[in-house]
Amino acid sequence: MQPLLRFVHISDTHISPDPDYHRKWSAHSAQEGARALVRELNALPFTPDFVLHTGDVAYDPVPDAYETCRDILGEIRYPVYYLAGNHDDPAALQRVLLQREDDVLPFHYTFEVNGVVFACVDSNGPVEPPRGYVSDAQLTWLEGICRANDKRPMVVAVHHNALPVDVPWLDEYMPMTNAEDFHAALLPARGRLRGVFHGHVHQNTETLRDGILYSSVLSSWCQFHAWPGMTHTTADTGAEPGYNIVTLTPDQTFIRRCRFAV
Numbered sequence: 328m329q330p331l332l333r334f335v336h337i338s339d340t341h342i343s344p345d346p347d348y349h350r351k352w353s354a355h356s357a358q359e360g361a362r363a364l365v366r367e368l369n370a371l372p373f374t375p376d377f378v379l380h381t382g383d384v385a386y387d388p389v390p391d392a393y394e395t396c397r398d399i400l401g402e403i404r405y406p407v408y409y410l411a412g413n414h415d416d417p418a419a420l421q422r423v424l425l426q427r428e429d430d431v432l433p434f435h436y437t438f439e440v441n442g443v444v445f446a447c448v449d450s451n452g453p454v455e456p457p458r459g460y461v462s463d464a465q466l467t468w469l470e471g472i473c474r475a476n477d478k479r480p481m482v483v484a485v486h487h488n489a490l491p492v493d494v495p496w497l498d499e500y501m502p503m504t505n506a507e508d509f510h511a512a513l514l515p516a517r518g519r520l521r522g523v524f525h526g527h528v529h530q531n532t533e534t535l536r537d538g539i540l541y542s543s544v545l546s547s548w549c550q551f552h553a554w555p556g557m558t559h560t561t562a563d564t565g566a567e568p569g570y571n572i573v574t575l576t577p578d579q580t581f582i583r584r585c586r587f588a589v
């Protein structure tokens with residue numbers, strides 16, 4: 328098996344400039360979790376092509392938040408691609424963390440690595456957070472990519488969970504509210520779409536519809552439960568944080584779930 332590429336999926340670092348910031352949901356602070364994550368990634372026994380951070384980089388966009396993010400996440404030894412979550416300020420994220428003079432709003436972009444095209448979608452449209460929404464302009468942009476006469480394998484990255492999963496607090500409180508439109512935009516590319524990678528839910532999940540795999544990852548800070556019928560956000564306080572290794576070959580997507588101690 329010859330891989331096209333390997334990347335690390337991380338999400339929801341929720342870094343605060345307050346080193347003791349942890350609320351009641353985790354045994355460790357967000358800073359401690361993020362620093363442990365960086366140590367883990369830098370000690371991997373192979374070299375990933377890059378790291379994909381699917382948002383909620385900071386918690387919340389208070390002054391100095393992204394300077395702290397840059398101090399911690401800037402230690403990662405590999406290229407990192409970021410999305411903005413509902414807790415982020417996408418302009419400050421780009422200006423301070425990515426040190427760009429001109430920010431892009433909405434914060435969406437594509438990039439290509441080893442012949443695989445990645446489309447990073449901004450799901451922070453006009454809706455009451457923590458819900459997400461993909462604006463008409465974002466959908467048009469995404470449809471153009473998915474309808475293109477393009478044979479390259481493709482990956483989509485987005486912050487919010489999309490499809491319903493029989494967990495009321497995820498389906499009603501947290502979701503991308505126009506998920507059906509988002510999924511419909513992806514359908515023309517399903518033959519070459521190798522996965523939709525998202526964060527926001529602070530747990531490992533997989534959803535498969537119409538041959539399209541949606542995959543989420545643990546947070547480096549706190550994890551949430553998602554039992555069927557659960558109506559309120561409930562921390563899984565004993566759970567370890569984690570990250571995922573994603574290996575793409577010409578005809579396969581392999582996701583390795585990893586956990587670590589802080």
Ligand SMILES: [Fe+2]
Pocket residue numbers: 382383412413414457486526527528
């Ligand atoms: Fe989020």
